[in-house]
Amino acid sequence: MALIAGVNVPDNRRLEVALTAIHGVGPKVSKQLINRIGLDHNPRVRELNEEDLARIRSAIDRSGVLIEGDLRRETQMNIRRLVDIQAYRGLRHRRGLPVRGQRTRTNSRTKRGRRATVAGKKRTAKH
Amino acid sequence: MSRSVKKGPHVDAKLMKKVVRAQKTGARAAIRTWARSSMMMPEMVGLTLAIHDGRRFVSVLVTENMVGHRLGEFAPTRLFRGHSSKSDRTG
Numbered sequence A: 001m002a003l004i005a006g007v008n009v010p011d012n013r014r015l016e017v018a019l020t021a022i023h024g025v026g027p028k029v030s031k032q033l034i035n036r037i038g039l040d041h042n043p044r045v046r047e048l049n050e051e052d053l054a055r056i057r058s059a060i061d062r063s064g065v066l067i068e069g070d071l072r073r074e075t076q077m078n079i080r081r082l083v084d085i086q087a088y089r090g091l092r093h094r095r096g097l098p099v100r101g102q103r104t105r106t107n108s109r110t111k112r113g114r115r116a117t118v119a120g121k122k123r124t125a126k127h
Numbered sequence B: 001m002s003r004s005v006k007k008g009p010h011v012d013a014k015l016m017k018k019v020v021r022a023q024k025t026g027a028r029a030a031i032r033t034w035a036r037s038s039m040m041m042p043e044m045v046g047l048t049l050a051i052h053d054g055r056r057f058v059s060v061l062v063t064e065n066m067v068g069h070r071l072g073e074f075a076p077t078r079l080f081r082g083h084s085s086k087s088d089r090t091g
Helices: A015-021 A027-037 A050-063 A068-084 A088-095 B013-025 B086-090
Strands: B031-033 B048-052 B057-061
Touching: A015 A027, A027 A050, A068 A088, B013 B031
Parallel strands: B031 B048
Antiparallel strands: B048 B057
8 A cells, every 4th residue: 555645545546546535636636646747647556666656745745736634624714714704605504504505405415414304294195 | 607807896886885985984883785795895894784684684794704705695584493393383
């Protein structure tokens, strides 16, 4: 297992895919990084030598892309700001409901978590 | 789609006029407004706006990090007090 950007340890995947295991690195950033240091996208991470890994690490540092803890903190700060100024979006975050005007009569299960059955709902007659 | 930069931020002209006047005179009274779609401008920082929520005016003291949001974001139009409990309904 290779250690890149703190704790991230992808290994038996192609380099391009493996890097996306880092929070803040998706397919696009991954490709950009690899292109920038002129590595091949295809080799599995275990086939890379220490030198390649070192180049990847420094490329991430130099790219200025927010990654892992820094990125999470940034996101949290943004949410905290919305909550602190009592904006509508902040209220929705606080209640754990969708923030961008989606319906809540049904769906939005990702945000609201598992279904909580509300008892006492009148059963409609079957046709 | 986001707003064209060319147009600049949307602010109700009359509201802006009142804001500028309040700044000059240092008036502390809340400025009543219905312009919920107006953007919070840097000039409004420190002033108290009374934003209409459809029924009454919600007082909001504008702070620096509110700039760029719209007035309506700070005056919720709906009041949700929770769903009624089962005993409420059967009783």
